[in-house]
Amino acid sequence: MTNEQYQEKIQILKKWAYAYYVVDNPIATDEEYDKLYHEVLDYETANPSEVAEDSPTKRVGGVVRDEFSKAKHIKRMWSMEDVFTTNEVQEWLDRTVKNVGDCTYFCEPKFDGASMNLLYEDGKLVRAITRGDGAVGEEVTDNVRTIRSVPLSIEYEGLIEIRGEVVIRKDDFEAINKERLEEGEQSFANPRNAAAGSLRQLDSSVTAKRRLVFYPWGLGENSLEESKLSEKMDFVYELGFLEPPHAQECNGIEEIEAFYHNLISLRDEIPMIMDGMVIKVDEVNLQEDLGYTVKVPKWMCAYKFPAVEKVTKVNAITLQVGRTGVITPVAEVEPVEVEGAIIARATLHNFDEIERKGLMIGDSVILIRSGDVIPKITKVLDDRRDGSEVEIIRPTECPTCGSEVLDEGTLIKCQNLDCPDRVVNSIIHFAKKGCMNIDGLGSKIVEILVKEHKIEDILGLYHLKFEDLEGLEGFKEKRISKLLQAIADTKGVPLYRLISAMGIEHIGEVASKSLALEFGLSIVDATLEEIVAIDGLGEEMANSLLEFMRVNYDFVLKLFEEIQPTVEEKVEAVENPFKDKTVVLTGSMSVSRGIVKEMLEKLGAKVSGSVSKKTDYVIYGEDAGSKLTKAESLGVNTLTEDEMREML
CATH class of the missing domain: 3.30.470.30 (DNA ligase/mRNA capping enzyme)
Incomplete structure (x- = not known):
């Protein structure tokens, strides 16, 4: 077989495979495909340097890796x-x-x-x-x-x-x-x-x-x-x-x-x-x-799609203690299959919900699951009771550490900062992607480290040594080195990521960025009036932050000292025509609108996605659409990209 004949046979195989796997309309028998496939394979075995990059023989795999490497997307892959x-x-x-x-x-x-x-x-x-x-x-x-x-x-x-x-x-x-x-x-x-x-x-x-x-x-x-x-x-x-x-x-x-x-x-x-x-x-x-x-x-x-409902029975209630100390009841149910998944647990959110539903251990219930949504109980079938059901009692002590709980009605909290479950969950949150992103520090490893008393809190991560991890189940030399390096690499992270990683209730990434920019390391001493003055931060968020800093003041200062987070300077924009103005961008510009948006924000402008009477300027490029039309109907000032740049 010549190389030219080999290339022709590859094209035939690709055509047959496409008809079979993609179009779902076979144009050759399995026997014909197998015969031609082995002719191609024999040629490739005899001529390994001539194997085509897109040969169908490459579909069978055979590459064995030690582990998967990380790779960046050119453009972000969003969820919905x-x-x-x-x-x-x-x-x-x-x-x-x-x-x-x-x-x-x-x-x-x-x-x-x-x-x-x-x-x-x-x-x-x-x-x-x-x-x-x-x-x-x-x-x-x-x-x-x-x-x-x-x-x-x-x-x-x-x-x-x-x-x-x-x-x-x-x-x-x-x-x-x-x-x-x-x-x-x-x-x-x-x-x-x-x-x-x-x-x-x-x-x-x-x-x-x-x-x-x-x-x-x-x-x-x-x-x-x-x-x-x-x-x-x-x-x-x-x-x-x-x-x-x-x-x-x-x-x-x-x-x-x-x-x-x-x-x-x-x-x-x-x-x-x-x-x-x-x-x-x-x-x-x-x-x-x-x-x-x-x-x-x-x-x-x-x-x-609508949730699929199934009837099952509640066998027990398990109590989970989260990183903020909130105790969440979880129903352990008779395992039931819902859309291919076996469901054995359902969230109950809080004890008020249990009382509202009148749920008892032993009750038959309707359970729903829709896609990724956590299974939940929607209805108690109390007409099926036989008298063997047991009342669910609100806990008075933490199921993990035994300390007295704070019952706020809707929420029941363990106040003990040293509670093992609080420690484990706070460290898991601290290490996850979007927070400190400590690669290799999964929930199972955190549980082992806390159980073996290798760490007692987040700060303990930064005092771990090679010998502390040597000999622990699943810890080999390469894994230990990678984990310690991943922890060390978090030093100097932007301050907002550290604030977000602390797990302060109601304070997510967006709020953390605003707080870091406004206060820097002085966030530990921020007042209620100063916090609520920030756009987008309400009183509930402010009180949550103040309570966290009151309880953990010294601990946070130690974290700052250990991690040395990078503090972004709040730069006051110089006087310019767009400072403190609300601006809307529309149409195609000489550079991406993201670059223009960033430039205007550095000049002190607020860049909005929609036009209203409060808009100061609409800056437009080619193929501008409804935003430009709306701006003209409202009498809002409109500028071409070139006019904007001339003003600057």
Whole structure:
């Protein structure tokens, strides 16, 4: 066989595989495919230096890794806001229309799997990264190469990130579990766990056997010029990616509701597990105008399917102590299957809820679960009682440390700062992504360190030595070194991250940034009046911060001394035409609007996403839309980008 014949046979194999795995319309028999496949494989074995990058033989895996490395997404992978009712969808639509006017919505199924980002460079698949925390994920390229519905090469020059969901079809999931049981292995709880677990196999040949499927739903980095997301996705499907079984352009609540209920009626027919429908603003320029919150894009949401209800029995109540000392009751129920997941516990939030529901141990209850939502009890079936039920008593002492609790009515709190559960949960929160991001310090390791008295609080992390960890279960030399280095790397972090990591009730990342900028290290001595004067911070947040600093004053100062956080200087903007003005940006500019926004904020302007009578200036670029029209109708000053720069 010549190299030219080899290349021709590869193209035939790729065509047959595409028809089988993507189009679901085979154009060759299994026997024909296998015969040609082995001819190609024999040539590659004899000529290893001539193996094509996109050869179908690379789909079988075989790469074995020691561990997964971290990789950055070029553009952030966001999660979505969840909505559950027609009213909540209408509220989301009202907010959207208020900010950008009427628009078209692109709706498609939300498959329940593992999110994936595929990076192609000059037509070649160069990297596959899991979502991770949205900024950094795990690099699983060798495993993703085994997924038949992921093209190894595409007709596209430059960089493009194609985002989507890795799923397992329902019938394949059942077949995999049957095989696992026959081999004496534990079955997967649901298709989503199976997909995620299959992607994280260190041996890629295991992934190759798992029948994974990739459905694209969006883009990260790209230079496509289409004005609508749906048009961009049409281009992606033309590159050889799977198209969702149903998708629709909708205008307004009536069309959205009709398509939503149509998808629900097709729930059993569609071969993948769906947990809802995704609604996206289709016009790309309006997506940019709407922008993002700290957590989610404002231009898309997940309209979750109705919760599935099951009847089960409450066998016991377990008490959990959180990092702030709040004691949460959890119902231990008779295990019941809900949409492929075995549910054995349900949250009860607080003891007031138990009393409101009239719940007793031994009661039959209705339990619901919707997608990712924690299972909860919605109704007590008290007509099924037989007299053996036992009343649930409010605790008077902490279930972990035995100290007397503070009963505030709705909340019951353990006040003991040395309570082991409070210590463990506060350290877990401190170490997690978005806080101090201590890689390798998971909940199990924290529990071991506290149980073995290696650390007694957050500060103890910074006094750990190699010999403290040597000999502990699961701690090998490489792991110990990596953990100690990860802890050391947190020194000098921005102050707002340290404040957020302390776990102060009601104080999240946004509030932490405002507090760090306003007070710096003097936050320990901030007063109520000073805190509530900050835009966005109310009295409840202020009181929570003051109480935390009162109880932990010396401890926080020791943390500051140990970690030496970086304090951002609050720079007073010089006098300029935009200082203290409210500005709205719209249209395409010479640089990204994010850069313009940052520049204006440094000048002391407040950059808003919507136009109102309080807006001082609307600065517009090419293809400006409804915001410019609204500004003109309200008599708001409008400036071109060039006029803005002339004023500066």
